[in-house]
């Protein structure tokens with residue numbers, strides 16, 4: 047910190063008289079000690095002013111500079127006409143003449159005269175130098191002003207860019223009609239509400255804080271699957287999921303959901319800071335157009351459940367995920383008992399009606415997230431994501447119980463039937479769908495051999511099991 051004058055001749059300000067005189071009435075020793083304390087304090091203050099990361103300038107009420115630190119000198123010097131920096135008002139007269147007036151009109155004994163007044167330097171600072179300064183002035187007492195100066199060129203530019211981005215985003219949110227743009231926190235919870243969410247999903251602000259799976263019908267997903275899509279987005283930059291979604295009023299729509307990770311995350315708030323952007327798009331129209339193709343490729347023409355191709359496709363996807371993010375995946379294989387007898391007794395059309403009734407029993411017993419498929423003939427398979435063996439066997443038993451209470455009426459016949467099932471859990475030795483189906487087939491064989499109408503879980507010691 048230096049006193050006024052040409053930049054080369056800046057001198058430290060002497061200790062203020064009031065401070066130097068402070069010990070006059072006390073004893074000589076006490077006076078000397080107080081003087082030393084004050085000198086040390088003054089020195090510390092000078093150090094602070096010298097090192098302060100902002101420009102500090104002290105001036106009289108007429109603008110005469112009494113103290114100035116190096117940053118202030120650096121910021122104000124380019125404004126000086128004659129290379130002297132002895133008066134704040136004179137230095138600023140070309141770029142901010144109002145500063146003199148503001149100070150002169152401030153009649154209170156002390157207080158804030160201006161706060162962050164932006165001073166535009168009309169290119170006076172050169173290409174690399176500051177172009178916008180922020181000036182705050184405080185009146186310390188009847189004789190002194192203290193000014194704080196900062197180069198805010200970059201900050202102002204960034205603020206403007208932020209405002210432009212905000213305006214752009216708001217325009218987008220206000221105009222898109224079939225997209226919902228949703229920001230998610232690190233745990234996948236909806237982080238903010240906006241108009242596009244309201245328009246596409248009908249949800250109000252009450253949706254904030256809920257998992258993004260709130261848009262999905264309850265049994266069409268699992269918490270693990272929802273987390274998978276976040277992890278996939280982290281790993282590859284985005285993840286895409288197509289499926290049924292529900293509006294707040296319960297009406298369904300077909301949606302594509304793209305999740306992208308946001309580049310800047312606050313490591314101190316990994317769960318609550320915005321971490322992902324979810325673009326939820328209503329593609330019901332497009333889905334309707336592609337539905338017949340999808341049906342032809344992936345659905346069984348007789349029962350409407352997935353066909354063998356659809357099952358293998360879904361299974362490879364799910365097993366691939368389970369390898370990357372370990373969690374249980376089970377497969378249940380069902381085969382109607384003595385089905386040949388049904389055909390032989392009642393005819394093929396009645397057999398078809400039994401197959402359709404069984405497919406319906408599977409569909410209503412399993413969750414929507416499970417993949418029910420007819421692999422061929424009277425053999426059906428179900429893939430159960432995020433499901434352990436005990437749970438899978440329990441659901442398979444529920445299917446058998448449902449079938450036992452079922453009578454299929456067709457062509458004047460009333461048919462009852464039973465089913466056998468083999469259930470298996472994916473593990474390191476059977477991590478692909480072919481191996482899993484082989485094991486499930488062994489278990490199913492054991493169920494048939496054991497008397498039919500039963501569920502057998504695969505174990506390594508099943509008869510005829512070659513590991």
Ligand SMILES: Nc1nc2c(ncn2[C@@H]2O[C@H](COP(=O)(O)OP(=O)(O)OP(=O)(O)O)[C@@H](O)[C@H]2O)c(=O)[nH]1
Nearest residue numbers: 381382383384385386387389394395397398423424
């Ligand atoms: N109605 C009808 N029958 C079919 C269809 N596909 C296969 N089948 C019949 O399913 C029967 C399968 O008989 P099998 O393999 O002997 O088995 P099963 O009689 O159920 O005896 P187990 O499995 O040992 O209990 C055959 O009669 C096939 O013709 C189909 O799409 N419709």
